[in-house]
Amino acid sequence: MQHNVLILDFGSQYTQLIARRVRELNIFCEILPYNQIPESLDEFQAVILSGSPYSVRSEDALHPDLSQIKGKKPLLAVCYGAQYIAHNFGGEVAPSNTREYGRANLAYIDNSDSLFKDIPTGSQVWMSHSDTIKTLPRHAIKLASTKEVDNAAYRISGEETYAIQFHPEVYHSTDGATLLKNFLVDIAKVNQDFTPNAFVEDTVKELKEKLQDDKVVLGLSGGVDSTVAAVLLHQAIGENLHCIFVNNGLLRKNEFANVLDQYKGMGLNVKGVDASDRFLDALAGVDDPEAKRKIIGRVFVEVFDDESKKIENAKWLGQGTIYPDVIESISVKGPSATIKSHHNVGGLPDFMKLQVVEPLRMLFKDEVRRVGASLGIDAELLGRHPFPGPGLAIRILGDITPEKVNILQEVDAIFINGLKEKGLYDDVWQAGAILLPVNSVGVMGDERTYEKVVALRAVQSTDGMTADWVHLPYEFLMEISNQIINKVKGVNRVVYDISSKPPATIEWE
Numbered sequence: 028m029q030h031n032v033l034i035l036d037f038g039s040q041y042t043q044l045i046a047r048r049v050r051e052l053n054i055f056c057e058i059l060p061y062n063q064i065p066e067s068l069d070e071f072q073a074v075i076l077s078g079s080p081y082s083v084r085s086e087d088a089l090h091p092d093l094s095q096i097k098g099k100k101p102l103l104a105v106c107y108g109a110q111y112i113a114h115n116f117g118g119e120v121a122p123s124n125t126r127e128y129g130r131a132n133l134a135y136i137d138n139s140d141s142l143f144k145d146i147p148t149g150s151q152v153w154m155s156h157s158d159t160i161k162t163l164p165r166h167a168i169k170l171a172s173t174k175e176v177d178n179a180a181y182r183i184s185g186e187e188t189y190a191i192q193f194h195p196e197v198y199h200s201t202d203g204a205t206l207l208k209n210f211l212v213d214i215a216k217v218n219q220d221f222t223p224n225a226f227v228e229d230t231v232k233e234l235k236e237k238l239q240d241d242k243v244v245l246g247l248s249g250g251v252d253s254t255v256a257a258v259l260l261h262q263a264i265g266e267n268l269h270c271i272f273v274n275n276g277l278l279r280k281n282e283f284a285n286v287l288d289q290y291k292g293m294g295l296n297v298k299g300v301d302a303s304d305r306f307l308d309a310l311a312g313v314d315d316p317e318a319k320r321k322i323i324g325r326v327f328v329e330v331f332d333d334e335s336k337k338i339e340n341a342k343w344l345g346q347g348t349i350y351p352d353v354i355e356s357i358s359v360k361g362p363s364a365t366i367k368s369h370h371n372v373g374g375l376p377d378f379m380k381l382q383v384v385e386p387l388r389m390l391f392k393d394e395v396r397r398v399g400a401s402l403g404i405d406a407e408l409l410g411r412h413p414f415p416g417p418g419l420a421i422r423i424l425g426d427i428t429p430e431k432v433n434i435l436q437e438v439d440a441i442f443i444n445g446l447k448e449k450g451l452y453d454d455v456w457q458a459g460a461i462l463l464p465v466n467s468v469g470v471m472g473d474e475r476t477y478e479k480v481v482a483l484r485a486v487q488s489t490d491g492m493t494a495d496w497v498h499l500p501y502e503f504l505m506e507i508s509n510q511i512i513n514k515v516k517g518v519n520r521v522v523y524d525i526s527s528k529p530p531a532t533i534e535w536e
C-alpha cells in the first residue's frame with residue numbers, strides 16, 4: 028500500500044469527506060493536520076489541501092510549509108488551499124461581496140486540461156466560502172469560472188499544482204468524483220489498488236512482521252470492528268491472540284451471554300470477564316457526559332491491565348479502533364475540534380506496559396465491513412448495528428444506577444427486536460433508546476403516573492460521521508411505543524428523535 032495520498036487538514040468540516048471520496052476510488056489516503064507534515068514525503072504520491080473555517084487574510088490564518096510539496100508533488104488545493112496558494116504566490120484574496128454558499132455551475136471550463144476531462148460545461152459544484160481569489164498567483168492559468176466566481180479553478184504552469192474554489196468532495200458537486208479521479212489517476216498516476224483483499228494481505232503481512240511471536244490481548248466487544256480486528260490478528264499470529272470480552276454492566280439485555288455464544292466456532296480464544304460492579308461503582312453519582320466517558324475508558328484499561336497480567340508475556344493490547352473514533356477524539360490547533368472522547372482513543376496510561384495495536388485504525392466503518400466480508404465473517408455479524416463501548420452509560424442521561432440500566436435494557440430490547448421482526452433492522456444503520464432524566468405525568472388505569480420518558484433513535488449513515496434520522500413507519504412506532512409503555516415499569520412516555528448529525532450527534536452524550 029505504498030500508493031498513498033496525503034490530505035492536509037485545515038479544519039474544514041469536509042476533510043473526512045475528501046478521504047472518503049479518495050478511498051472510493053480504491054486509493055489509500057491519510058489525513059494529517061496541516062502543521063504535522065512528515066519529514067519525508069517519499070511514500071506520498073499526491074497531496075490535497077482541505078478547506079478551512081479560517082481566512083488567509085486573518086491574523087490567525089494557518090500557514091503550512093509547502094516547500095516540500097508545491098512544484099514537487101502533484102497538488103490539489105481545495106477552497107482555503109486554493110486561496111492560500113493565491114495569497115502566498117503573487118495573487119490576491121479579498122472578501123467577496125456576497126458570501127457564496129451552495130450550488131453553482133461552471134459556466135466556463137478549460138476542457139483541454141486533464142483536470143476537467145469528461146466534465147461538461149454547466150457542471151454543478153458546491154461552494155462554501157466568503158473570501159474570493161481576485162488575482163491569480165504568478166504563472167497561473169485559469170481553468171474554470173462560475174457566474175459569480177471568475178477564478179473557480181486554476182493551475183500553475185510548469186507544475187502539477189491545481190487549485191479549485193469549490194468542493195469536489197461534497198455530494199452536490201455532481202462531477203466531483205470525476206475531478207478527483209482525473210487528478211489522482213490521470214495527473215498524479217496513483218494506482219487504484221486499495222481493495223479489501225489487498226488490505227487483508229498487506230495488513231496480515233505487516234502484523235506478522237511487527238508482532239512476531241508476541242502475545243496480544245484484544246478487547247473484543249461482539250461488535251463489527253473488534254471482530255474484524257480479531258480475525259485479522261488471528262490470521263497473523265494464531266494462538267498468540269487472547270481475546271477478552273468485558274461485561275461493563277452497560278451492555279444490552281442478555282448481550283454478555285449472547286456474544287460469548289456467537290464466538291463459539293470461530294476458532295478465536297475468547298474469555299468473558301464480568302466487571303459490571305467495577306464500572307457501576309466507579310460511575311455512581313457521576314452525571315457529566317465527558318466524565319462518564321473518561322471513567323469508563325479508565326476502568327476498561329484497568330480491567331485489560333489485570334487480565335493481561337494473567338497472560339504470561341503479553342506485550343500488546345489490541346483494539347478495534349476505527350478512523351472516525353480517531354478523528355472525532357483528537358484535536359489539533361484549528362482543525363476539527365474534539366467532539367467527544369471515544370473511550371478507546373487517547374493512548375494508554377504509563378503504568379501499562381503494553382503497546383497498542385489497532386489494525387483498523389485507518390478504515391471507515393463500511394470499509395471494515397467489506398474487509399470483514401473478504402475474511403469470510405458471517406454476514407449477520409457484519410450487519411450488526413454499531414454499539415458504543417461506553418454502552419448504555421451514554422444513553423442514560425445523568426447519573427447511572429442499576430435500576431436505570433435495567434429499564435433501558437428492556438426498552439432497547441423491545442425496540443431492536445421490533446425492528447428485526449418487521450424486517451427494518453437492515454434498513455437502519457444504528458438504532459437505540461435513550462433514557463431521559465425527566466419524569467412526566469401520565470394516566471394508566473385511571474391512576475396518575477409520574478414516570479420516565481424514553482427517546483427512540485434510528486439513523487441512516489455510511490460511516491457515522493454524518494447521519495439522518497430514519498422515517499420509521501408510524502404504525503411501527505405506535506406498536507413499539509405501546510409495548511414499551513405497557514411492559515416496562517417506570518416508563519410512561521416515548522418520543523422519537525428527529526435530529527440529523529450534524530448538528531446533533533448520534534448518541535445523546
Ligand SMILES: Nc1ncnc2c1ncn2[C@@H]1O[C@H](COP(=O)(O)OP(=O)(O)OP(=O)(O)O)[C@@H](O)[C@H]1O
Nearest residue numbers: 246247248250251252253273346347413414415416
Ligand atoms: N465490552 C467490551 N469488551 C472488550 N472490549 C471492548 C468492549 N467494548 C468495546 N471494546 C473495545 O473498544 C473498541 C471500540 O468500540 P466500538 O464500539 O467503537 O467498536 P466495536 O464494538 O468493535 O464495533 P461496533 O462499532 O460495531 O460496535 C472495540 O473495537 C474493542 O476493542
Ligand SMILES: O=c1[nH]c(=O)c2[nH+]cn([C@@H]3O[C@H](COP(=O)(O)O)[C@@H](O)[C@H]3O)c2[nH]1
Nearest residue numbers: 368369370413414415416417491532533534
Ligand atoms: O466505541 C465507541 N466509543 C465511544 O465512546 C463512542 N461514542 C460514540 N460512539 C459511536 O460512534 C458513532 C458516532 O457517534 P456520535 O455521533 O454520537 O459521535 C455512533 O455509532 C456511536 O454509537 C462510540 N463508540
Ligand SMILES: NC(=O)CC[C@H](N)C(=O)O
Nearest residue numbers: 078079106107156157158
Ligand atoms: N471552505 C473554505 O475553505 C472557506 C475558506 C475561507 N474561510 C473562506 O471563507 O473563503
Ligand SMILES: [Mg+2]
Nearest residue numbers: 250414415416
Ligand atoms: Mg461496539
